[in-house]
Amino acid sequence: MLYPWQENLWQGWQQLLVQGRMHHAILLVAPHGSGREALARHLAKTVLCQNGAAGAGGEPCGVCHSCKLFDAGTHPDFHVIAPVQDGKQIGVDAIRQCNRWAVETSQLGGERILLIDGADSMGEAAANALLKTLEEPPSGCQFVLLASSLDNLLPTINSRCNKWRLAMPQEQETKRWVEKQLMQSIKLETVRLNGSAPIATQQFIEQGQDIRYTKLLAVFGDFLRPPNFGLYDVAGLCTKEGHNSLKWLSYFLVDCMKWQQGVTTHLVHSESLPLVEQAAAVIAPMTLLEQIREANSLYQKLERHPGLNAELLIVEWLIGFMNHP
Template identity: 70%
Template sequence: MLYPWQQTLWQNWQLLLGQKRLHHAVLLLAEKGSGREVLAKQLARTVLCQNCDTEPCGVCHSCKLFEAETHPDFHYVAPVEEGKQIGVDTIRQCNRWAVETSQLGGQRVILIDHADSLGEAAANALLKTLEEPPADCQFILTAQSLDNMLPTINSRCNKWRLTMPNEDDTKRWVEQQMMQSIKLEAVRLNSGAPLATLQFVEQGQDIRHGNLIEAFTAFIQPPFTGIYEVAGLCTSEGRASLKWLSYFLVDCIKYQQGVSNCFVHSESLNKVQAVAAAVNLAVLLSQVRKVNELHRQLEMHSGLNEELLIVEWLTGFISHG
Protein backbone atom coordinates (compact mmCIF):
# COMPACT_ATOMS: atom_id res chain seq x y z
CA MET A 1 0.00 0.00 0.00
CA LEU A 2 1.55 3.28 -1.11
CA TYR A 3 1.60 6.43 1.03
CA PRO A 4 -0.27 9.56 -0.16
CA TRP A 5 2.92 11.52 -0.95
CA GLN A 6 4.12 8.71 -3.26
CA GLN A 7 1.10 8.73 -5.58
CA THR A 8 2.29 11.36 -8.09
CA LEU A 9 5.63 9.69 -8.73
CA TRP A 10 3.94 6.28 -8.91
CA GLN A 11 1.51 7.54 -11.57
CA ASN A 12 4.49 8.73 -13.66
CA TRP A 13 6.04 5.27 -13.41
CA GLN A 14 2.71 3.64 -14.33
CA LEU A 15 2.56 5.75 -17.49
CA LEU A 16 6.02 4.56 -18.53
CA LEU A 17 5.21 0.95 -17.62
CA GLY A 18 2.06 1.08 -19.76
CA GLN A 19 4.10 2.43 -22.69
CA LYS A 20 6.90 -0.10 -22.01
CA ARG A 21 9.32 2.83 -21.75
CA LEU A 22 10.61 2.33 -18.19
CA HIS A 23 14.39 2.68 -18.10
CA HIS A 24 16.34 -0.51 -17.29
CA ALA A 25 17.89 1.21 -14.24
CA VAL A 26 15.69 3.44 -12.07
CA LEU A 27 17.28 5.49 -9.28
CA LEU A 28 14.85 6.66 -6.60
CA LEU A 29 16.15 9.54 -4.48
CA ALA A 30 14.21 9.95 -1.25
CA GLU A 31 14.72 11.09 2.32
CA LYS A 32 15.09 8.65 5.16
CA GLY A 33 11.63 8.11 6.63
CA SER A 34 9.85 8.64 3.30
CA GLY A 35 8.89 4.98 2.83
CA ARG A 36 11.03 4.72 -0.29
CA GLU A 37 11.44 0.94 0.08
CA VAL A 38 7.63 0.56 -0.11
CA LEU A 39 7.56 2.51 -3.38
CA ALA A 40 10.55 0.64 -4.82
CA LYS A 41 9.00 -2.73 -3.97
CA GLN A 42 5.69 -1.67 -5.52
CA LEU A 43 7.58 -1.06 -8.77
CA ALA A 44 9.38 -4.41 -8.47
CA ARG A 45 6.11 -6.25 -7.80
CA THR A 46 4.49 -4.58 -10.84
CA VAL A 47 7.37 -5.39 -13.19
CA LEU A 48 7.15 -9.05 -12.12
CA CYS A 49 3.33 -9.32 -12.23
CA GLN A 50 2.10 -11.84 -14.82
CA ASN A 51 -1.33 -10.25 -15.39
CA CYS A 52 -0.96 -6.45 -15.38
CA ASP A 53 1.53 -3.96 -16.81
CA THR A 54 0.83 -0.95 -14.59
CA GLU A 55 -0.02 -2.35 -11.14
CA PRO A 56 0.35 -5.68 -9.35
CA CYS A 57 -2.77 -7.83 -9.68
CA GLY A 58 -2.16 -9.49 -6.31
CA VAL A 59 -3.54 -12.87 -7.45
CA CYS A 60 -1.08 -14.30 -9.99
CA HIS A 61 1.63 -16.80 -9.03
CA SER A 62 4.30 -14.07 -9.22
CA CYS A 63 2.40 -11.70 -6.93
CA LYS A 64 1.77 -14.49 -4.42
CA LEU A 65 5.47 -15.41 -4.37
CA PHE A 66 6.44 -11.75 -3.97
CA GLU A 67 4.04 -11.35 -1.06
CA ALA A 68 5.53 -14.45 0.58
CA GLU A 69 9.06 -13.02 -0.02
CA THR A 70 10.03 -16.16 -1.96
CA HIS A 71 10.03 -14.82 -5.53
CA PRO A 72 12.96 -16.47 -7.34
CA ASP A 73 13.39 -13.59 -9.81
CA PHE A 74 13.41 -10.78 -7.20
CA HIS A 75 16.73 -10.01 -5.52
CA TYR A 76 17.03 -7.46 -2.71
CA VAL A 77 20.39 -6.01 -1.64
CA ALA A 78 21.10 -3.58 1.22
CA PRO A 79 23.93 -2.85 3.69
CA VAL A 80 24.22 -5.47 6.44
CA GLU A 81 23.71 -2.67 8.96
CA GLU A 82 23.15 1.08 8.78
CA GLY A 83 26.29 3.02 7.98
CA LYS A 84 28.09 0.00 6.45
CA GLN A 85 29.08 -0.23 2.79
CA ILE A 86 27.68 -2.64 0.22
CA GLY A 87 30.72 -4.71 -0.73
CA VAL A 88 32.00 -5.75 -4.15
CA ASP A 89 31.21 -9.45 -3.59
CA THR A 90 27.54 -8.59 -3.08
CA ILE A 91 27.46 -6.65 -6.36
CA ARG A 92 29.25 -9.46 -8.20
CA GLN A 93 26.41 -11.70 -7.05
CA CYS A 94 23.95 -9.10 -8.43
CA ASN A 95 25.74 -9.25 -11.77
CA ARG A 96 25.34 -13.04 -11.82
CA TRP A 97 21.62 -12.72 -11.05
CA ALA A 98 21.32 -10.18 -13.88
CA VAL A 99 22.39 -12.70 -16.55
CA GLU A 100 20.57 -15.75 -15.16
CA THR A 101 17.48 -17.07 -16.94
CA SER A 102 14.23 -16.05 -15.28
CA GLN A 103 12.81 -18.97 -13.29
CA LEU A 104 9.23 -17.87 -14.02
CA GLY A 105 9.91 -17.02 -17.63
CA GLY A 106 9.44 -13.27 -17.17
CA GLN A 107 11.50 -10.34 -15.93
CA ARG A 108 14.18 -10.35 -13.26
CA VAL A 109 14.35 -7.47 -10.75
CA ILE A 110 17.36 -6.44 -8.66
CA LEU A 111 16.60 -3.85 -5.96
CA ILE A 112 19.65 -2.18 -4.40
CA ASP A 113 18.50 -0.23 -1.34
CA HIS A 114 20.89 2.45 0.01
CA ALA A 115 22.83 2.48 -3.27
CA ASP A 116 24.69 5.50 -1.86
CA SER A 117 26.40 2.94 0.42
CA LEU A 118 28.16 1.25 -2.51
CA GLY A 119 31.92 1.15 -2.02
CA GLU A 120 34.01 2.31 -4.98
CA ALA A 121 34.92 -1.23 -6.07
CA ALA A 122 31.27 -2.30 -5.78
CA ALA A 123 30.09 0.73 -7.80
CA ASN A 124 32.63 -0.02 -10.52
CA ALA A 125 31.52 -3.67 -10.60
CA LEU A 126 27.90 -2.58 -11.07
CA LEU A 127 28.78 -0.02 -13.72
CA LYS A 128 29.59 -2.54 -16.45
CA THR A 129 26.25 -4.31 -16.01
CA LEU A 130 24.35 -0.99 -16.13
CA GLU A 131 26.27 0.00 -19.27
CA GLU A 132 25.42 -3.28 -21.03
CA PRO A 133 22.11 -4.29 -19.44
CA PRO A 134 21.01 -7.90 -19.91
CA ALA A 135 17.60 -8.39 -21.53
CA ASP A 136 14.56 -8.55 -19.23
CA CYS A 137 16.46 -7.38 -16.15
CA GLN A 138 15.18 -4.36 -14.21
CA PHE A 139 17.49 -2.57 -11.77
CA ILE A 140 15.92 -0.39 -9.06
CA LEU A 141 18.32 1.65 -6.91
CA THR A 142 17.36 3.82 -3.94
CA ALA A 143 19.47 6.49 -2.24
CA GLN A 144 19.09 9.46 0.05
CA SER A 145 21.13 11.79 -2.16
CA LEU A 146 23.62 11.80 -5.02
CA ASP A 147 26.43 13.12 -2.79
CA ASN A 148 28.03 9.73 -2.12
CA MET A 149 27.33 8.12 -5.47
CA LEU A 150 29.74 7.70 -8.36
CA PRO A 151 28.77 10.12 -11.17
CA THR A 152 29.16 7.26 -13.64
CA ILE A 153 26.45 5.28 -11.81
CA ASN A 154 24.19 8.36 -11.76
CA SER A 155 24.59 8.85 -15.50
CA ARG A 156 23.52 5.25 -16.27
CA CYS A 157 20.27 5.57 -14.29
CA ASN A 158 16.96 7.30 -14.83
CA LYS A 159 16.70 9.49 -11.70
CA TRP A 160 13.48 10.22 -9.81
CA ARG A 161 13.17 12.35 -6.69
CA LEU A 162 10.39 11.64 -4.20
CA THR A 163 9.02 14.96 -2.95
CA MET A 164 8.17 15.13 0.73
CA PRO A 165 4.80 16.55 1.77
CA ASN A 166 4.92 20.01 3.35
CA GLU A 167 5.33 20.02 7.12
CA ASP A 168 1.66 20.80 7.82
CA ASP A 169 0.57 17.79 5.75
CA THR A 170 3.16 15.59 7.49
CA LYS A 171 1.94 16.78 10.89
CA ARG A 172 -1.67 16.09 9.89
CA TRP A 173 -0.84 12.62 8.53
CA VAL A 174 1.09 11.57 11.68
CA GLU A 175 -1.74 12.88 13.88
CA GLN A 176 -4.24 10.82 11.88
CA GLN A 177 -2.12 7.68 12.31
CA MET A 178 -1.71 8.21 16.06
CA MET A 179 -5.07 9.85 16.75
CA GLN A 180 -3.37 12.49 18.88
CA SER A 181 -1.83 15.91 18.31
CA ILE A 182 1.96 16.26 17.92
CA LYS A 183 4.34 19.20 18.03
CA LEU A 184 5.53 20.82 14.82
CA GLU A 185 9.09 20.56 16.15
CA ALA A 186 8.77 16.75 15.98
CA VAL A 187 8.24 17.13 12.23
CA ARG A 188 11.11 19.61 11.86
CA LEU A 189 13.54 17.47 13.86
CA ASN A 190 12.93 14.73 11.28
CA SER A 191 13.33 16.93 8.18
CA GLY A 192 9.61 16.66 7.46
CA ALA A 193 9.78 12.91 6.71
CA PRO A 194 6.40 11.42 7.70
CA LEU A 195 7.49 7.90 8.70
CA ALA A 196 10.53 9.18 10.61
CA THR A 197 8.26 11.62 12.48
CA LEU A 198 5.74 8.87 13.24
CA GLN A 199 8.47 6.60 14.62
CA PHE A 200 9.96 9.51 16.61
CA VAL A 201 6.65 10.05 18.45
CA GLU A 202 5.69 6.37 18.71
CA GLN A 203 9.00 5.54 20.38
CA GLY A 204 8.70 8.41 22.86
CA GLN A 205 11.70 10.26 21.45
CA ASP A 206 9.66 13.48 21.45
CA ILE A 207 9.37 13.22 25.26
CA ARG A 208 13.05 12.37 25.72
CA HIS A 209 14.00 15.23 23.39
CA GLY A 210 11.92 17.61 25.54
CA ASN A 211 13.60 16.34 28.72
CA LEU A 212 17.05 16.83 27.19
CA ILE A 213 16.36 20.39 26.03
CA GLU A 214 14.96 21.26 29.46
CA ALA A 215 18.00 19.80 31.27
CA PHE A 216 20.39 21.50 28.84
CA THR A 217 18.70 24.90 29.30
CA ALA A 218 18.94 24.53 33.10
CA PHE A 219 22.62 23.52 32.86
CA ILE A 220 23.53 26.61 30.79
CA GLN A 221 22.46 28.97 33.60
CA PRO A 222 25.25 29.67 36.16
CA PRO A 223 26.50 27.99 38.33
CA PHE A 224 26.38 25.33 35.53
CA THR A 225 25.16 22.41 37.59
CA GLY A 226 23.63 19.33 35.94
CA ILE A 227 26.41 18.63 33.46
CA TYR A 228 26.28 14.88 34.22
CA GLU A 229 22.50 14.83 33.94
CA VAL A 230 22.71 16.27 30.42
CA ALA A 231 25.56 13.90 29.49
CA GLY A 232 23.59 10.94 30.86
CA LEU A 233 20.49 11.86 28.85
CA CYS A 234 22.65 12.17 25.72
CA THR A 235 24.37 8.85 26.31
CA SER A 236 21.12 6.96 26.92
CA GLU A 237 19.60 8.37 23.71
CA GLY A 238 22.68 7.90 21.54
CA ARG A 239 23.96 10.02 18.65
CA ALA A 240 20.49 11.40 17.83
CA SER A 241 20.71 13.55 20.99
CA LEU A 242 23.74 15.39 19.59
CA LYS A 243 21.77 16.25 16.44
CA TRP A 244 18.96 17.57 18.62
CA LEU A 245 21.38 19.80 20.54
CA SER A 246 22.96 20.97 17.28
CA TYR A 247 19.53 22.00 15.94
CA PHE A 248 18.77 23.71 19.26
CA LEU A 249 22.01 25.72 19.25
CA VAL A 250 21.43 26.76 15.62
CA ASP A 251 18.01 28.03 16.73
CA CYS A 252 19.77 30.05 19.47
CA ILE A 253 22.10 31.55 16.85
CA LYS A 254 19.11 32.42 14.64
CA TYR A 255 17.39 34.11 17.58
CA GLN A 256 20.50 36.16 18.37
CA GLN A 257 20.65 37.22 14.71
CA GLY A 258 17.08 38.52 14.83
CA VAL A 259 15.42 35.71 12.84
CA SER A 260 11.73 35.60 13.74
CA ASN A 261 10.63 32.30 12.14
CA CYS A 262 11.98 29.02 10.71
CA PHE A 263 12.92 27.69 14.16
CA VAL A 264 13.13 23.91 14.50
CA HIS A 265 12.22 24.30 18.18
CA SER A 266 9.08 26.27 17.41
CA GLU A 267 7.30 25.14 20.59
CA SER A 268 10.38 25.58 22.83
CA LEU A 269 11.17 29.22 22.01
CA ASN A 270 11.29 30.19 25.70
CA LYS A 271 14.24 27.81 26.13
CA VAL A 272 15.87 29.04 22.92
CA GLN A 273 15.59 32.61 24.25
CA ALA A 274 17.03 31.63 27.65
CA VAL A 275 20.13 29.99 26.15
CA ALA A 276 20.56 32.72 23.52
CA ALA A 277 20.62 35.28 26.36
CA ALA A 278 23.15 33.29 28.41
CA VAL A 279 25.73 32.30 25.74
CA ASN A 280 27.51 34.66 23.37
CA LEU A 281 27.55 34.12 19.60
CA ALA A 282 31.22 33.07 19.33
CA VAL A 283 30.68 30.26 21.86
CA LEU A 284 27.49 29.11 20.18
CA LEU A 285 29.20 28.93 16.77
CA SER A 286 32.19 27.09 18.22
CA GLN A 287 30.05 24.61 20.15
CA VAL A 288 27.81 23.84 17.14
CA ARG A 289 30.89 23.03 15.08
CA LYS A 290 32.30 20.85 17.89
CA VAL A 291 29.07 18.93 18.52
CA ASN A 292 28.77 18.17 14.79
CA GLU A 293 32.38 16.95 14.78
CA LEU A 294 31.66 14.81 17.85
CA HIS A 295 28.61 13.32 16.12
CA ARG A 296 30.75 12.34 13.09
CA GLN A 297 33.47 10.95 15.35
CA LEU A 298 31.03 8.70 17.23
CA GLU A 299 29.46 7.61 13.94
CA MET A 300 32.81 6.52 12.52
CA HIS A 301 34.41 4.94 15.58
CA SER A 302 32.68 2.49 17.89
CA GLY A 303 34.05 1.79 21.35
CA LEU A 304 34.71 5.43 22.29
CA ASN A 305 33.75 6.64 25.77
CA GLU A 306 30.66 8.55 24.68
CA GLU A 307 29.77 10.08 28.04
CA LEU A 308 33.31 11.33 28.66
CA LEU A 309 33.45 13.00 25.24
CA ILE A 310 30.04 14.63 25.76
CA VAL A 311 31.06 15.95 29.22
CA GLU A 312 34.23 17.34 27.63
CA TRP A 313 32.11 19.11 24.97
CA LEU A 314 29.70 20.50 27.60
CA THR A 315 32.58 21.98 29.60
CA GLY A 316 33.10 24.28 26.60
CA PHE A 317 30.08 26.25 27.81
CA ILE A 318 31.46 26.52 31.35
CA SER A 319 34.95 27.65 30.37
CA HIS A 320 33.43 30.53 28.41
CA GLY A 321 30.67 31.22 30.93
Protein backbone atom coordinates in the same frame (compact mmCIF):
# COMPACT_ATOMS: atom_id res chain seq x y z
CA MET B 1 0.74 0.14 -0.36
CA LEU B 2 1.48 3.64 -1.57
CA TYR B 3 1.28 6.73 0.63
CA PRO B 4 -0.53 9.91 -0.49
CA TRP B 5 2.69 11.92 -0.95
CA GLN B 6 4.02 9.27 -3.35
CA GLU B 7 1.18 9.42 -5.87
CA ASN B 8 2.67 12.06 -8.19
CA LEU B 9 5.99 10.28 -8.52
CA TRP B 10 4.26 6.92 -8.98
CA GLN B 11 2.17 8.32 -11.84
CA GLY B 12 5.41 9.30 -13.59
CA TRP B 13 6.71 5.75 -13.20
CA GLN B 14 3.40 4.31 -14.37
CA GLN B 15 3.60 6.22 -17.64
CA LEU B 16 7.07 4.85 -18.31
CA LEU B 17 5.96 1.31 -17.44
CA VAL B 18 2.91 1.44 -19.71
CA GLN B 19 5.03 2.87 -22.55
CA GLY B 20 7.81 0.32 -21.94
CA ARG B 21 10.35 3.12 -21.40
CA MET B 22 11.42 2.45 -17.80
CA HIS B 23 15.19 2.94 -17.42
CA HIS B 24 17.16 -0.16 -16.38
CA ALA B 25 18.50 1.67 -13.28
CA ILE B 26 16.22 3.87 -11.16
CA LEU B 27 17.77 6.01 -8.42
CA LEU B 28 15.20 7.23 -5.90
CA VAL B 29 16.45 10.00 -3.62
CA ALA B 30 14.28 10.17 -0.51
CA PRO B 31 14.90 10.45 3.25
CA HIS B 32 14.49 7.62 5.72
CA GLY B 33 10.96 7.67 7.06
CA SER B 34 9.46 8.68 3.72
CA GLY B 35 8.10 5.22 2.88
CA ARG B 36 10.62 4.92 0.06
CA GLU B 37 10.92 1.15 0.53
CA ALA B 38 7.16 0.72 0.03
CA LEU B 39 7.31 2.74 -3.19
CA ALA B 40 10.27 0.74 -4.50
CA ARG B 41 8.58 -2.55 -3.65
CA HIS B 42 5.38 -1.46 -5.39
CA LEU B 43 7.44 -0.75 -8.50
CA ALA B 44 9.12 -4.15 -8.23
CA LYS B 45 5.81 -5.96 -7.80
CA THR B 46 4.40 -4.14 -10.82
CA VAL B 47 7.38 -4.95 -13.05
CA LEU B 48 7.32 -8.61 -11.98
CA CYS B 49 3.54 -9.00 -12.42
CA GLN B 50 2.84 -11.75 -14.96
CA ASN B 51 -0.17 -9.93 -16.36
CA GLY B 52 2.11 -7.11 -17.45
CA ALA B 53 2.31 -3.52 -16.28
CA ALA B 54 0.95 -2.24 -19.60
CA GLY B 55 -2.02 -4.63 -19.58
CA ALA B 56 -2.89 -3.81 -15.96
CA GLY B 57 -2.69 -0.04 -16.45
CA GLY B 58 0.61 0.27 -14.67
CA GLU B 59 -0.48 -1.57 -11.52
CA PRO B 60 0.21 -5.12 -10.31
CA CYS B 61 -2.80 -7.42 -10.77
CA GLY B 62 -2.39 -8.92 -7.28
CA VAL B 63 -3.72 -12.34 -8.30
CA CYS B 64 -1.07 -13.91 -10.53
CA HIS B 65 1.54 -16.37 -9.26
CA SER B 66 4.21 -13.68 -9.26
CA CYS B 67 2.14 -11.22 -7.23
CA LYS B 68 1.25 -13.89 -4.68
CA LEU B 69 4.92 -14.90 -4.29
CA PHE B 70 5.87 -11.24 -3.94
CA ASP B 71 3.26 -10.66 -1.22
CA ALA B 72 4.53 -13.76 0.60
CA GLY B 73 8.11 -12.43 0.46
CA THR B 74 9.31 -15.47 -1.51
CA HIS B 75 9.63 -14.18 -5.07
CA PRO B 76 12.72 -15.85 -6.57
CA ASP B 77 13.47 -12.95 -8.98
CA PHE B 78 13.36 -10.15 -6.40
CA HIS B 79 16.53 -9.51 -4.40
CA VAL B 80 17.26 -6.84 -1.77
CA ILE B 81 20.73 -5.60 -0.81
CA ALA B 82 21.02 -3.34 2.24
CA PRO B 83 23.44 -2.53 5.07
CA VAL B 84 23.54 -5.25 7.72
CA GLN B 85 22.72 -2.57 10.30
CA ASP B 86 22.37 1.20 10.49
CA GLY B 87 25.68 2.99 10.07
CA LYS B 88 27.33 0.05 8.31
CA GLN B 89 28.48 0.14 4.71
CA ILE B 90 27.27 -2.14 1.95
CA GLY B 91 30.40 -4.16 1.24
CA VAL B 92 31.83 -5.33 -2.04
CA ASP B 93 30.84 -8.97 -1.35
CA ALA B 94 27.16 -7.99 -1.19
CA ILE B 95 27.44 -6.16 -4.52
CA ARG B 96 29.26 -9.11 -6.12
CA GLN B 97 26.33 -11.29 -5.06
CA CYS B 98 24.03 -8.65 -6.55
CA ASN B 99 25.96 -8.85 -9.83
CA ARG B 100 25.60 -12.63 -9.86
CA TRP B 101 21.83 -12.31 -9.42
CA ALA B 102 21.78 -9.80 -12.26
CA VAL B 103 23.07 -12.31 -14.81
CA GLU B 104 21.06 -15.32 -13.62
CA THR B 105 18.13 -16.56 -15.66
CA SER B 106 14.74 -15.51 -14.32
CA GLN B 107 13.14 -18.42 -12.45
CA LEU B 108 9.65 -17.33 -13.45
CA GLY B 109 10.60 -16.42 -17.01
CA GLY B 110 10.08 -12.67 -16.50
CA GLU B 111 12.10 -9.72 -15.24
CA ARG B 112 14.59 -9.70 -12.38
CA ILE B 113 14.57 -6.86 -9.82
CA LEU B 114 17.56 -5.85 -7.70
CA LEU B 115 16.73 -3.36 -4.95
CA ILE B 116 19.72 -1.66 -3.28
CA ASP B 117 18.39 0.03 -0.16
CA GLY B 118 20.87 2.57 1.19
CA ALA B 119 22.90 2.81 -2.01
CA ASP B 120 24.64 5.88 -0.58
CA SER B 121 26.21 3.63 2.08
CA MET B 122 28.17 1.58 -0.47
CA GLY B 123 31.92 1.55 0.05
CA GLU B 124 34.09 2.67 -2.87
CA ALA B 125 34.98 -0.89 -3.89
CA ALA B 126 31.29 -1.89 -3.80
CA ALA B 127 30.26 1.14 -5.86
CA ASN B 128 32.92 0.39 -8.47
CA ALA B 129 31.80 -3.24 -8.66
CA LEU B 130 28.20 -2.13 -9.24
CA LEU B 131 29.28 0.44 -11.83
CA LYS B 132 30.57 -2.26 -14.16
CA THR B 133 27.16 -3.96 -14.16
CA LEU B 134 25.26 -0.69 -14.64
CA GLU B 135 27.47 0.20 -17.60
CA GLU B 136 26.61 -3.09 -19.33
CA PRO B 137 23.21 -4.04 -17.87
CA PRO B 138 22.07 -7.64 -18.38
CA SER B 139 18.89 -8.07 -20.37
CA GLY B 140 15.66 -8.27 -18.36
CA CYS B 141 17.20 -6.88 -15.18
CA GLN B 142 15.86 -3.81 -13.34
CA PHE B 143 17.94 -2.01 -10.71
CA VAL B 144 16.28 0.20 -8.09
CA LEU B 145 18.66 2.21 -5.89
CA LEU B 146 17.46 4.07 -2.79
CA ALA B 147 19.53 6.90 -1.30
CA SER B 148 18.99 9.66 1.24
CA SER B 149 21.17 12.07 -0.75
CA LEU B 150 23.55 12.11 -3.68
CA ASP B 151 26.49 13.37 -1.59
CA ASN B 152 27.97 9.94 -0.84
CA LEU B 153 27.28 8.33 -4.21
CA LEU B 154 29.97 8.17 -6.88
CA PRO B 155 29.15 10.63 -9.70
CA THR B 156 29.64 7.75 -12.14
CA ILE B 157 26.84 5.81 -10.39
CA ASN B 158 24.59 8.89 -10.58
CA SER B 159 25.25 9.27 -14.29
CA ARG B 160 24.23 5.67 -15.04
CA CYS B 161 20.85 6.00 -13.32
CA ASN B 162 17.56 7.72 -14.01
CA LYS B 163 17.19 9.94 -10.91
CA TRP B 164 13.92 10.69 -9.13
CA ARG B 165 13.44 12.76 -5.98
CA LEU B 166 10.52 12.08 -3.64
CA ALA B 167 9.21 15.36 -2.25
CA MET B 168 8.03 15.39 1.35
CA PRO B 169 4.59 16.81 2.17
CA GLN B 170 4.22 20.30 3.63
CA GLU B 171 4.70 20.17 7.39
CA GLN B 172 1.02 20.82 8.15
CA GLU B 173 0.06 17.94 5.83
CA THR B 174 2.54 15.67 7.63
CA LYS B 175 1.19 16.81 10.99
CA ARG B 176 -2.39 16.03 9.97
CA TRP B 177 -1.44 12.63 8.50
CA VAL B 178 0.48 11.53 11.61
CA GLU B 179 -2.27 12.79 13.93
CA LYS B 180 -4.78 10.75 11.95
CA GLN B 181 -2.61 7.61 12.22
CA LEU B 182 -1.99 8.03 15.96
CA MET B 183 -5.34 9.59 16.82
CA GLN B 184 -3.65 12.24 18.95
CA SER B 185 -2.31 15.75 18.47
CA ILE B 186 1.44 16.17 17.96
CA LYS B 187 3.91 19.04 18.19
CA LEU B 188 4.94 20.86 15.04
CA GLU B 189 8.55 20.74 16.23
CA THR B 190 8.39 16.93 16.11
CA VAL B 191 7.50 17.19 12.42
CA ARG B 192 10.32 19.67 11.83
CA LEU B 193 12.87 17.54 13.70
CA ASN B 194 12.10 14.74 11.26
CA GLY B 195 12.32 16.84 8.10
CA SER B 196 8.55 16.55 7.53
CA ALA B 197 8.98 12.83 6.72
CA PRO B 198 5.61 11.36 7.80
CA ILE B 199 6.64 7.84 8.76
CA ALA B 200 9.79 9.04 10.54
CA THR B 201 7.62 11.46 12.53
CA GLN B 202 5.12 8.72 13.38
CA GLN B 203 7.86 6.33 14.52
CA PHE B 204 9.55 9.10 16.51
CA ILE B 205 6.41 9.35 18.64
CA GLU B 206 5.53 5.64 18.70
CA GLN B 207 9.03 4.78 19.97
CA GLY B 208 8.88 7.43 22.70
CA GLN B 209 11.69 9.47 21.20
CA ASP B 210 9.66 12.67 21.56
CA ILE B 211 9.48 12.14 25.34
CA ARG B 212 13.18 11.32 25.61
CA TYR B 213 14.13 14.27 23.44
CA THR B 214 12.07 16.65 25.59
CA LYS B 215 14.02 15.39 28.61
CA LEU B 216 17.35 15.72 26.78
CA LEU B 217 16.51 19.27 25.73
CA ALA B 218 15.66 20.25 29.32
CA VAL B 219 18.91 18.77 30.68
CA PHE B 220 20.91 20.35 27.84
CA GLY B 221 19.31 23.73 28.54
CA ASP B 222 20.26 23.47 32.23
CA PHE B 223 23.83 22.53 31.30
CA LEU B 224 24.26 25.52 28.99
CA ARG B 225 23.61 27.96 31.84
CA PRO B 226 26.73 28.74 33.92
CA PRO B 227 28.22 27.11 35.92
CA ASN B 228 27.47 24.33 33.38
CA PHE B 229 26.40 21.55 35.73
CA GLY B 230 25.20 18.24 34.30
CA LEU B 231 27.76 17.61 31.56
CA TYR B 232 27.75 13.84 32.08
CA ASP B 233 23.95 13.78 32.33
CA VAL B 234 23.72 15.29 28.85
CA ALA B 235 26.46 13.00 27.48
CA GLY B 236 24.76 9.93 28.95
CA LEU B 237 21.37 10.80 27.44
CA CYS B 238 22.96 11.53 24.04
CA THR B 239 24.87 8.25 24.07
CA LYS B 240 21.79 6.29 25.08
CA GLU B 241 19.72 7.87 22.31
CA GLY B 242 22.40 7.43 19.64
CA HIS B 243 24.19 9.92 17.45
CA ASN B 244 20.91 11.28 16.07
CA SER B 245 20.73 13.22 19.33
CA LEU B 246 23.64 15.35 18.08
CA LYS B 247 21.66 16.23 14.97
CA TRP B 248 18.68 17.26 17.08
CA LEU B 249 20.81 19.37 19.42
CA SER B 250 22.45 21.05 16.43
CA TYR B 251 18.95 22.05 15.25
CA PHE B 252 18.35 23.54 18.68
CA LEU B 253 21.63 25.48 18.54
CA VAL B 254 20.81 26.77 15.06
CA ASP B 255 17.51 28.02 16.47
CA CYS B 256 19.47 29.78 19.24
CA MET B 257 21.69 31.43 16.62
CA LYS B 258 18.66 32.57 14.64
CA TRP B 259 17.12 33.95 17.83
CA GLN B 260 20.27 35.96 18.51
CA GLN B 261 19.95 37.41 15.01
CA GLY B 262 16.34 38.42 15.58
CA VAL B 263 14.66 35.55 13.72
CA THR B 264 11.76 34.39 15.89
CA THR B 265 9.53 32.54 13.42
CA HIS B 266 9.83 29.22 11.54
CA LEU B 267 12.19 27.81 14.15
CA VAL B 268 12.36 24.02 14.49
CA HIS B 269 11.69 24.27 18.22
CA SER B 270 8.45 26.21 17.81
CA GLU B 271 6.97 24.84 21.06
CA SER B 272 10.21 25.21 23.07
CA LEU B 273 10.87 28.92 22.54
CA PRO B 274 11.56 29.68 26.24
CA LEU B 275 14.45 27.16 26.16
CA VAL B 276 15.75 28.67 22.92
CA GLU B 277 15.59 32.18 24.38
CA GLN B 278 17.36 31.15 27.61
CA ALA B 279 20.19 29.36 25.78
CA ALA B 280 20.61 32.16 23.23
CA ALA B 281 21.11 34.61 26.10
CA VAL B 282 24.07 32.76 27.65
CA ILE B 283 26.09 31.43 24.68
CA ALA B 284 28.41 33.74 22.75
CA PRO B 285 27.59 33.89 19.00
CA MET B 286 31.04 32.64 17.95
CA THR B 287 30.80 29.74 20.41
CA LEU B 288 27.40 28.83 18.98
CA LEU B 289 28.71 28.80 15.44
CA GLU B 290 31.77 26.74 16.36
CA GLN B 291 29.77 24.22 18.40
CA ILE B 292 27.19 23.77 15.63
CA ARG B 293 30.00 22.96 13.21
CA GLU B 294 31.59 20.57 15.71
CA ALA B 295 28.25 18.84 16.38
CA ASN B 296 27.66 18.26 12.66
CA SER B 297 31.23 17.04 12.18
CA LEU B 298 30.93 14.65 15.12
CA TYR B 299 27.60 13.36 13.83
CA GLN B 300 29.19 12.54 10.47
CA LYS B 301 32.14 10.87 12.18
CA LEU B 302 29.91 8.65 14.34
CA GLU B 303 27.72 7.86 11.32
CA ARG B 304 30.72 6.58 9.36
CA HIS B 305 32.56 4.93 12.24
CA PRO B 306 30.03 3.38 14.67
CA GLY B 307 32.80 1.66 16.69
CA LEU B 308 34.10 4.95 18.15
CA ASN B 309 33.65 5.82 21.83
CA ALA B 310 30.62 8.07 21.35
CA GLU B 311 30.28 9.13 24.99
CA LEU B 312 33.89 10.33 25.22
CA LEU B 313 33.61 12.31 21.98
CA ILE B 314 30.31 13.86 23.08
CA VAL B 315 31.87 14.88 26.42
CA GLU B 316 34.71 16.56 24.52
CA TRP B 317 32.15 18.40 22.39
CA LEU B 318 30.19 19.57 25.44
CA ILE B 319 33.36 20.87 27.10
CA GLY B 320 33.52 23.32 24.19
CA PHE B 321 30.63 25.21 25.78
CA MET B 322 32.60 25.58 29.02
CA ASN B 323 35.88 26.81 27.51
CA HIS B 324 34.40 30.07 26.30
CA PRO B 325 33.30 33.12 28.23
